[in-house]
Amino acid sequence: MTKKKTPVTLEDVAAATGFSRALVSIVMRNAPGASDKTRELVMAKAKELGYRPDIRARALASTDSRIIGVVFGVAGSFHLKLLDGLYTAADKHRYSLVLSAVTPARNETKAVSGLLDFRLAGLIMLGPAKAKPIFAGHLPIAVVGWQVSEPAVDSIQTSYDSGMQLAVRHLVDLGHTSIAHIDGGSGLIATARTNSYKKAMSASGLEDYIQVISGGEDSIDGQKAADYVLQLAIRPTAIIAYNDDVAIAASTHFAYAGLSVPNDISLIGWDDSDAAALSEIPLTSVRQEPEQLAKLAFERILARIENPEQDFGPAVLEPTLVIRRSTGKLQNNLRII
Amino acid sequence: MTKKKTPVTLEDVAAATGFSRALVSIVMRNAPGASDKTRELVMAKAKELGYRPDIRARALASTDSRIIGVVFGVAGSFHLKLLDGLYTAADKHRYSLVLSAVTPARNETKAVSGLLDFRLAGLIMLGPAKAKPIFAGHLPIAVVGWQVSEPAVDSIQTSYDSGMQLAVRHLVDLGHTSIAHIDGGSGLIATARTNSYKKAMSASGLEDYIQVISGGEDSIDGQKAADYVLQLAIRPTAIIAYNDDVAIAASTHFAYAGLSVPNDISLIGWDDSDAAALSEIPLTSVRQEPEQLAKLAFERILARIENPEQDFGPAVLEPTLVIRRSTGKLQNNLRII
DNA sequence: TTGAAAGCGCTACCAG
DNA sequence: CTGGTAGCGCTTTCAA
Numbered sequence: 250m251t252k253k254k255t256p257v258t259l260e261d262v263a264a265a266t267g268f269s270r271a272l273v274s275i276v277m278r279n280a281p282g283a284s285d286k287t288r289e290l291v292m293a294k295a296k297e298l299g300y301r302p303d304i305r306a307r308a309l310a311s312t313d314s315r316i317i318g319v320v321f322g323v324a325g326s327f328h329l330k331l332l333d334g335l336y337t338a339a340d341k342h343r344y345s346l347v348l349s350a351v352t353p354a355r356n357e358t359k360a361v362s363g364l365l366d367f368r369l370a371g372l373i374m375l376g377p378a379k380a381k382p383i384f385a386g387h388l389p390i391a392v393v394g395w396q397v398s399e400p401a402v403d404s405i406q407t408s409y410d411s412g413m414q415l416a417v418r419h420l421v422d423l424g425h426t427s428i429a430h431i432d433g434g435s436g437l438i439a440t441a442r443t444n445s446y447k448k449a450m451s452a453s454g455l456e457d458y459i460q461v462i463s464g465g466e467d468s469i470d471g472q473k474a475a476d477y478v479l480q481l482a483i484r485p486t487a488i489i490a491y492n493d494d495v496a497i498a499a500s501t502h503f504a505y506a507g508l509s510v511p512n513d514i515s516l517i518g519w520d521d522s523d524a525a526a527l528s529e530i531p532l533t534s535v536r537q538e539p540e541q542l543a544k545l546a547f548e549r550i551l552a553r554i555e556n557p558e559q560d561f562g563p564a565v566l567e568p569t570l571v572i573r574r575s576t577g578k579l580q581n582n583l584r585i586i
Numbered sequence: 587m588t589k590k591k592t593p594v595t596l597e598d599v600a601a602a603t604g605f606s607r608a609l610v611s612i613v614m615r616n617a618p619g620a621s622d623k624t625r626e627l628v629m630a631k632a633k634e635l636g637y638r639p640d641i642r643a644r645a646l647a648s649t650d651s652r653i654i655g656v657v658f659g660v661a662g663s664f665h666l667k668l669l670d671g672l673y674t675a676a677d678k679h680r681y682s683l684v685l686s687a688v689t690p691a692r693n694e695t696k697a698v699s700g701l702l703d704f705r706l707a708g709l710i711m712l713g714p715a716k717a718k719p720i721f722a723g724h725l726p727i728a729v730v731g732w733q734v735s736e737p738a739v740d741s742i743q744t745s746y747d748s749g750m751q752l753a754v755r756h757l758v759d760l761g762h763t764s765i766a767h768i769d770g771g772s773g774l775i776a777t778a779r780t781n782s783y784k785k786a787m788s789a790s791g792l793e794d795y796i797q798v799i800s801g802g803e804d805s806i807d808g809q810k811a812a813d814y815v816l817q818l819a820i821r822p823t824a825i826i827a828y829n830d831d832v833a834i835a836a837s838t839h840f841a842y843a844g845l846s847v848p849n850d851i852s853l854i855g856w857d858d859s860d861a862a863a864l865s866e867i868p869l870t871s872v873r874q875e876p877e878q879l880a881k882l883a884f885e886r887i888l889a890r891i892e893n894p895e896q897d898f899g900p901a902v903l904e905p906t907l908v909i910r911r912s913t914g915k916l917q918n919n920l921r922i923i
Numbered sequence: 924t925t926g927a928a929a930g931c932g933c934t935a936c937c938a939g
Numbered sequence: 940c941t942g943g944t945a946g947c948g949c950t951t952t953c954a955a
Binding site: 256301302303304305306308309314321323324328329330332333336337345346347348349350352353354355362363365366367368467468469472473476494497498501502505506524 | 638640646658660661665666667670673674683684685689690691692699700702703704705804806809810813831834835838842861
């Protein structure tokens, strides 16, 4: 037996309370223009009837659609946390989020076009993606995770420079000099992080020790990179990996090969994912705050909606280093091979 | 300089062509009631003006909203392919898709509720998720990837029994009897696959050789499981892994440990992901057709919309086995350890 | 503080 | 085959 679909409308709430639709609307939107007593009455009745505003109608009637589009390509745990933050921010400001995926057969242009048919108030893009977003200038756009040259597009990201500096300094403090980097491939973010690694090494006077090992984004890449390291005549004593997955896979592989982490080799990841804390050898990791990134991105969009012409600079969040057990003091015996 | 936002409306197209809005609407919807000549003229003008229908208005005005909601929790490559198929189907039928994510802080109920405010015509859920979807009976719902007992919910999935049978038989044909399974953890799908593995073993008269090794969904789990296998006094000669990621990680780990795949041990994965083909040792894998699954799910929803009371059985797709180089004939010397 | 009325952009139904 | 005319459920002036 299928239950009757009886979408409760504003009208219904109005009729049940005896107020007009307009007044009920005011209450629902929490807009000024109603007495506290009226609000209470209306809210109570609305909840009782199970009223939920129709987003389509709301968006159509109001001047601002209050719908924000989000395009994403992958959705690992980091991205899901970003989405978490976006949903939280949207709820708070009574906005709706409509997600659209970039898939193998559906490029960014298609993903955005489809979204635009909802007459979005703004668009948030979760990297990685193109260097220059399409539709820039047509509506407020914020990208999170990478830098964009386009002035009409706001970018929100963690400072990779700072993160790499934290990581390198921590290792230097422990006595390391031979600090390698397993990179994340050829993506925008990976490239940026590799550059930051190099800068951080130079800043610590270790330019001669710069060593970039080809990696990737997934565990399998970490596994391979670790094996490559094992075959090196002279191994680095510490490694900063592109992300936690790569670092953990490398760590695990080292362990199976008989190397001790951190006694033989120290390891640092990026993202401070759940896995980093839960790993067999808890991983030291550069922590980004996805919830903060998301919150900032959302607020930028809101600010743009109110003032489209304003020129915000890129928003840069400072990462922190979460120190766990995968990093340790340099063991002298290792230097003699 | 921000470009002026001038959303082209039906009205504009009507004015530009000299026809009425109603007629233009008919043409845009590809509905009967307009001459071919009119269609051409209108379509040409619409394209020229860059007209795109406003989904909000369309959904509000029509009796069926033509919006289908999709909830997802993870989005690995398999899920992105599912989304691909859904988008393709939606485009074809002039439907719009609105995605909603289940995140750490946002459970299924919230994800669906938010979606419902769009007054969905139907809902598609990409597993894994709850055994019994909420809101069952309120609107057409299809779940893909796992079986649901609820009669008001359609389920679309690949036959795990068939897939495991294909895998086991292939290995048996190669002379293997000691065929183990690295499971995928405790999720609905993982449990179902493990059961199917056991059934397939029994069907081949190999119940005494049933051996389930604790694994998981990610590479790291495959790595660990492989290491566990290495420590076994008597190792299986073949392994069917929960998915390709696990299988590849295991394969790689075996290789580093000096075991040859497939000479020392044969390996089969699930999903026939891109990685399976690209792996160092190309992986034999049980192939599911995500595009087909998606297409079927969408069509079920459509059928439900037209006839809500109809009782469809679960849709089960037959997988195929893609044979690559990770499986080979049993080597006799291995039996003597 | 409240209510009436006019749309938002589209579809649907009805005459011509 | 075509064009007028009502709304869909909501927001938004503008009066009362």
